[in-house]
Amino acid sequence: MTSTTANDAIIRTAEGVPLKLKLLRTTRRNRIVAFCLVVPLLLFILVTFLVPIAVMLLRSVDNPIVAETLPQTVAALEHWSGQGVPDEAAFAALAEEFTLARENRTIGRAATRLNFELSGMRSLVTSTARTLSRGEQGPYKELLIEIDGRWGEQKTWATIKLIGQRYTTVQYLASFDLHYDAAGRIVAQPEVRQIYVQIFMRTLWVSLLVTVLCLLLGYPVAYLLSTLPSRISNMLMILVLLPFWTSLLVRTTAWIVLLQTHGVINDLLVWAGLIGDESRVQMIYNMTGTIVAMTHILLPFMVLPIYSVMKTISPSHMRAALSLGANPLVAFWRVYAPQTVPGIGAGSILVFIISIGYYITPALVGGRTGQLISNFIAFHMQKSLNWGLAAALGTVLLACVLLLYWLYSRVVGLDKLKLG
């Protein structure tokens, strides 16, 4: 007995095939069928979701514009020490490629790209290219410095060298309000240009606040729903779900109607004499508006997971706790509440993750102070067309969410997550 167990650590079938292998073979068909069932969706997600996201994320480091428009200049600058101004070769390459790029109409893109890093570069580049296109001849060093004195400055050339890199980390630095100074060191942006760290912090803070508000408002509702007879609770559940069936835009607009300076709530307050007509409360187009509207819109995402967990808790647990001598509060706190933790966790992580990337509501009711990071990402996607920075900010946001998810799985455990 003892000798066989030592030798036969692997259990074999009668033919001598290891049992595990045999099991794999016999279940192979089932696994292939299961895989085939998900293949269409998998392909769909791959093509329409994963690949675009990957491409987008790649944009945060991909930096082709300047490298493609001014390849010779970038090559010439490779040997430049970074001190003073580069030699004639770089000036010559720049002048030649500026003329060429102007003819090809690619100079604008490069100018815009350079301008993201150092403001004023756009006008410098376009005006220089315009002057050069009149057929001016070298030596280019003196010529360019004559056209614009900034060509004699080290930081102009340092910017071209930096942005000329095919792959770059400048967007990530920018996401954290950092940049390379003229000497190539990573330093903080000038104070007036520091925004993203603050916006990230604001986004996290708003998300946390909305999550806590949703929990405080949603938990009692979920408890009520789970304890009422199903006839009544089904009706109330429809009320909870009603927002899901209404357009997000309609709901947000409704909040505008309610909260604006001459809206329903302010009118009521004035009518009731609680505030004067001249001191109406600003409740929308600021942070308050964002928080109120987001809490309302995300509430069902908190109520539903908590409700579904509460529904599974047997009422006999509370009865047992009472019969064992615990007063109702103690029974609730020690017996009921701990069993709802998976629902709280699921609801909170759901609300938090949705709110961290929330866009439309802050855009509509956030005004100037209620904007979140996604509004800035959208701004860089649509207005400033700095896709690289948008991609970097998006990547940082994604990393934040994944980090939180990981933390949650470490602290609470993903198996405890219950989404209904």
Place this chain on the structure above:
Amino acid sequence: MPEPNDSLVRFNEVEKTYDGETLVVKSLNLDIARGEFLTLLGPSGSGKTTCLLMLAGFEPTTHGEIILDGEPINNVPPHKRNIGMVFQNYALFPHMTVEENLAFPLEVRRLPKTQIAEKVRRALDMVRLRGLGSRMPSQLSGGQQQRVAVARALVFEPKLVLMDEPLGALDKQLREQMQYEIKHIHEDLGVTVVYVTHDQSEALTLSNRIAVLNDGVIQQIDTPNKLYENPENAFVAQFVGENNRLLGKVTSINGTGCSVEIDGGGKVEALAVKIDGVGGRTLLSLRPERVRINPTEGQVPNVFDGRVEELIYLGDHIRARVKVCGQDHFIVKIPNASGHSELHKGDQVKVGWAVEDCRALDA
């Protein structure tokens, strides 16, 4: 009946309605003696669980009074009643270990830690689960979970323990084993137990007294053997144990006995237990094991011709379905003792029974 001053629980004219239209419990009077094991036995919807919930304090009474240890408890909330309760689905707290479950009633009573540990240890020993204290309830088998639930209801030493079909979820063998364990725990601790079940054999095994409930009314309350031997009405006779039923009309009454004309033909001498008088309808109740096959001449007054329709071999006894007095479903239990009568399907036999085994009850 126990002496009134010895009663721990008294239901005084208790009534209960949930919807304001039908009474689930109708003017219930019940005395439960100290140290007694009383079972409320009845079909589902008979009001037995409602009685238990009212006693535990989870359902208010609509009318009447419940008195525990001399004090009316109608307005005492459940957590102050000091009554242990075992639930059908165990109701162990799934997020606590076995030990934490057992310590819970002691912790909420603010007992010192050392005392809690000692009581928990003893409780675990009592239900023979020593060494499983650090397990979670989900890691235990059904029987083990049930033992923990019993231990938890007893660990704070309540005077009264309520059990609501605690063995309903267990398989047959385990259920029987747990019945003995509960019985022994009751005997050892001397605690008063009120037990609810719809399983008559469980009630017979465990109880000192059984109250048979139907339609919110106690039909009969008696010791197990009296309940089985002397059912007072047709419902009790049918609900407790197996029972042959013969419908008929009373033709004459003589003292404790009566003569009954059976609908299917034949005249039976029976014990008059609950009849309306001569001419009234009655239901004769007859236990299958009290019927004799081919009795000796003159041994019993009731002898009829029958035909064996079906035989089922059950090991310790043989069930014979016999056609008697136009009744197709007349069951006879023949003990599988040495020298028992050999029967075959289709045999013509005589069946007979004594007067005192045949009880004339309300139709």
